Amino acid sequence: MSLVVFTMINIVGDPVDMLVNPESLPDEIERVRSDFGLDQPAHIQYIKFLQGALSGDLGNSFIFGRPALALIAERFPATLELATCALIIAIVFGLPLGIYAGLNPKSFGTRIIMGGSVLGISIPTFWLGLMMIIIFSVVLGWLPVSGRGDIGSFLGLESSAFTLDGLSHLIMPATNLALFKIAMVIRLARAGTVEVMSLDFIKFARARGLPPERLVRFHLLPNILIPIITVLAIEFGTLIAFATVTETIFAWPGLGKLVIDAIVNLDRPIVVAYLMFVVTLFLLLNLIVDIIYAALDPRVRLNGDQ
Amino acid sequence: MKKSFLKTLALIIAITSGLGFSSSSVLADDLKVALAAEPTSMDPHYQNLTINNSFATQVYNALVLQDVNQNLLPGLASSWEPVDDLTWQFNLRPGVKFHNGAAFSAEDVIASMERAANVPNSPSSFATFTKGKTFEVVDDLTIRVSTEKSNPFIPNDMSRIAIIDSAFINATTEDFNTGVASFGTGPFILNKWLPGDLIEISRNDNYWGDAAEWDSITIKPIKDGTTRTAALIAGDVDFIERVAPADLPNLEKRDGISVFKSVSNRLLYLTLHMTDDPIKPYVTDFNDNPIASPFQDIRMREAVSLAINRQAIADRVMDGLSSPAGQFSPEGYIGYSPNLQADIYNPDRAKELMAEAGYADGFKLTIHGPAGRYTNDARILEAIAQMLTSVGIETTIETMPASVFFKRFASGGVDKKPEFTAAMSGYANGSGEPSHPLRIFIHTKQKDRGYGPGNRNGYSNSEVDTMIEDGRAMMDVSKGMEMFIKATEMAMNEYALLPLHHEIATWAARDGITYANGALDSTFLHFISKQ
Numbered sequence: 001m002s003l004v005v006f007t008m009i010n011i012v013g014d015p016v017d018m019l020v021n022p023e024s025l026p027d028e029i030e031r032v033r034s035d036f037g038l039d040q041p042a043h044i045q046y047i048k049f050l051q052g053a054l055s056g057d058l059g060n061s062f063i064f065g066r067p068a069l070a071l072i073a074e075r076f077p078a079t080l081e082l083a084t085c086a087l088i089i090a091i092v093f094g095l096p097l098g099i100y101a102g103l104n105p106k107s108f109g110t111r112i113i114m115g116g117s118v119l120g121i122s123i124p125t126f127w128l129g130l131m132m133i134i135i136f137s138v139v140l141g142w143l144p145v146s147g148r149g150d151i152g153s154f155l156g157l158e159s160s161a162f163t164l165d166g167l168s169h170l171i172m173p174a175t176n177l178a179l180f181k182i183a184m185v186i187r188l189a190r191a192g193t194v195e196v197m198s199l200d201f202i203k204f205a206r207a208r209g210l211p212p213e214r215l216v217r218f219h220l221l222p223n224i225l226i227p228i229i230t231v232l233a234i235e236f237g238t239l240i241a242f243a244t245v246t247e248t249i250f251a252w253p254g255l256g257k258l259v260i261d262a263i264v265n266l267d268r269p270i271v272v273a274y275l276m277f278v279v280t281l282f283l284l285l286n287l288i289v290d291i292i293y294a295a296l297d298p299r300v301r302l303n304g305d306q
Numbered sequence: 307m308k309k310s311f312l313k314t315l316a317l318i319i320a321i322t323s324g325l326g327f328s329s330s331s332v333l334a335d336d337l338k339v340a341l342a343a344e345p346t347s348m349d350p351h352y353q354n355l356t357i358n359n360s361f362a363t364q365v366y367n368a369l370v371l372q373d374v375n376q377n378l379l380p381g382l383a384s385s386w387e388p389v390d391d392l393t394w395q396f397n398l399r400p401g402v403k404f405h406n407g408a409a410f411s412a413e414d415v416i417a418s419m420e421r422a423a424n425v426p427n428s429p430s431s432f433a434t435f436t437k438g439k440t441f442e443v444v445d446d447l448t449i450r451v452s453t454e455k456s457n458p459f460i461p462n463d464m465s466r467i468a469i470i471d472s473a474f475i476n477a478t479t480e481d482f483n484t485g486v487a488s489f490g491t492g493p494f495i496l497n498k499w500l501p502g503d504l505i506e507i508s509r510n511d512n513y514w515g516d517a518a519e520w521d522s523i524t525i526k527p528i529k530d531g532t533t534r535t536a537a538l539i540a541g542d543v544d545f546i547e548r549v550a551p552a553d554l555p556n557l558e559k560r561d562g563i564s565v566f567k568s569v570s571n572r573l574l575y576l577t578l579h580m581t582d583d584p585i586k587p588y589v590t591d592f593n594d595n596p597i598a599s600p601f602q603d604i605r606m607r608e609a610v611s612l613a614i615n616r617q618a619i620a621d622r623v624m625d626g627l628s629s630p631a632g633q634f635s636p637e638g639y640i641g642y643s644p645n646l647q648a649d650i651y652n653p654d655r656a657k658e659l660m661a662e663a664g665y666a667d668g669f670k671l672t673i674h675g676p677a678g679r680y681t682n683d684a685r686i687l688e689a690i691a692q693m694l695t696s697v698g699i700e701t702t703i704e705t706m707p708a709s710v711f712f713k714r715f716a717s718g719g720v721d722k723k724p725e726f727t728a729a730m731s732g733y734a735n736g737s738g739e740p741s742h743p744l745r746i747f748i749h750t751k752q753k754d755r756g757y758g759p760g761n762r763n764g765y766s767n768s769e770v771d772t773m774i775e776d777g778r779a780m781m782d783v784s785k786g787m788e789m790f791i792k793a794t795e796m797a798m799n800e801y802a803l804l805p806l807h808h809e810i811a812t813w814a815a816r817d818g819i820t821y822a823n824g825a826l827d828s829t830f831l832h833f834i835s836k837q
Binding site for chain 2: 014018031032144148254264265
């Protein structure tokens, strides 16, 4: 993976051309090239990179002159906060709506929900983001247009979600990011509900005269949650990794902005470090999914014991 | 696709602006500004980058300051004059204090020059401005700068280096970013920098010049143009730079908002290869066989220039935000010659010239250019391709990301020579030094002497070269200026390169705020004032 990324990014352009001010003297170009080790052949650069990577050093950003990992760690909380909020919004709205649609497949409400979910999947994020800004900030004046608000701390965690000002800044980008996921959760929950409701154990539970709320909560929900969690955990990774568009529109000071600037300016260490970070993130999320999966589904555990 | 969204957006803004929403409220003394980019560091010596430099002028002063048209003004040096052909004397301003209370003296100048040239890991250092200069302290308030060859532009160079307190000569870039070392003598004091989020500065009450009008300024980086406009309309910020062209007509019509526009010194130009060595694959006959560059003939260069309808590009492609150009400088800016005007569109004359030059049937041409680097760059190229095709030069365009383009533009060809036959690029004079564009683009390429690093088409005229070199050796800048203007006229009349247009820079603010804009397209916060 690191080899692929490193090779690809070394083919594109010359970072020195992007960094050095064109009014500089020619020897300035040579100085920057040798200071940043770009005068070395590519395979030497890669070996140096690997040596650094093994000791936890992914190199210094060309632009900021600081360790790439430190820059990523600095911006990560803002993106994590945005992604977490988006995920919560997706579950809180998506799950009940999806179950409702699954339980009442022919009702008028279901048609509206399913129609809405088609829109949610097909409307581009950036357009929706701009529309939200126009409606909620410009016309109604309810919410601030951009940026991250005041940061509060709660139980040792620092986040803008713990202050009113922070929440008012967070709600629009988080919803924007969540809309696509809400639509997805609705579809997953509905499909799961339709499938599980036709199974024998539900029919039996119903025959026992269980009240509908109990039926949904204890018999339906645990059974449809497994596929939803599997998908959502991976989707959480994509929320973090690809929140770029939302972050650009709402000027959210997260990872996306850092990475876009790094790509445009050929800040190779940041791009490489970011991709390594995302790969690790997905590996971790997959691991977590497997563990939760085992916790939720007894069959997985039993198989494992054999 | 994207365009239609923008249109919808513009429509909605237009509708809502009719609803009588006015965001005017009482102006506080705290100004909120949204800029399109943010500095990469708070260390004024870290990177020679436009956004860094324009922000640094708020917190730091240089010996010499520049106004919005890059005319030189007294800064930490109250006056300067040449002592002899090789030496300049700078008389420093007495009684100036840094933000931490330390007194300013000659020692700080020496320390700043030393540090500016030697910041570790600098991606583009300021050594360019200190190299070859010897600094000598005459007394606490007098500095002499000498060079081996006479150099009339030392005051320009001195306007590029921020003066720091000598106590911080060994401070790291991180020390400046965190505020440990960031004490200047400028109109504002740096309070806080949250990268990607905001910068806060407050008024320096002990400033030696006119005190700033604002108690404090908060700067937010908002990269997306439409979001910046929305933030201004919603009242989140009071002032924005770089209004998205699509939003401009609506902002101009809107009550409670004023728009500021000025022709900037950012020039877009076309360069045409003028030698037949080597023959490049980007000009071919109609059977796709490469031919020698037709642009060795001045008539062909003129033909291309006359075939381009600059006014149509300004009106249709740039939404009115460009001014057709016939030289490097816009009117009112250093080095401007009133004798050079943008070529007027004349396709018939272009065809005649082509016939005279023996290319009546035309040929096939590929023009290269960056995408996303300059305003509407790819669309401008498309327009040019259509215009050239209509006079018989069957033109295709090839655009690429700036990072790829500049490498190939400079050294993508055989033997690391410039690769393209015809290419579009941009230029803006950063230092305000009047011979700069001539030295970079017009002078014959002589790498070891620092001449012609941007001369990628092989233009060479020894008469022009002599004028540039002589002008650069005259300690009397006004005499040198005459030679530069003459050299510019000669080079432009020979189509050494084809100027297309100067971009028009835009700013917008709530009513009651005004901006003293000029030929620079970056934003200088201390030029924002109350009406």
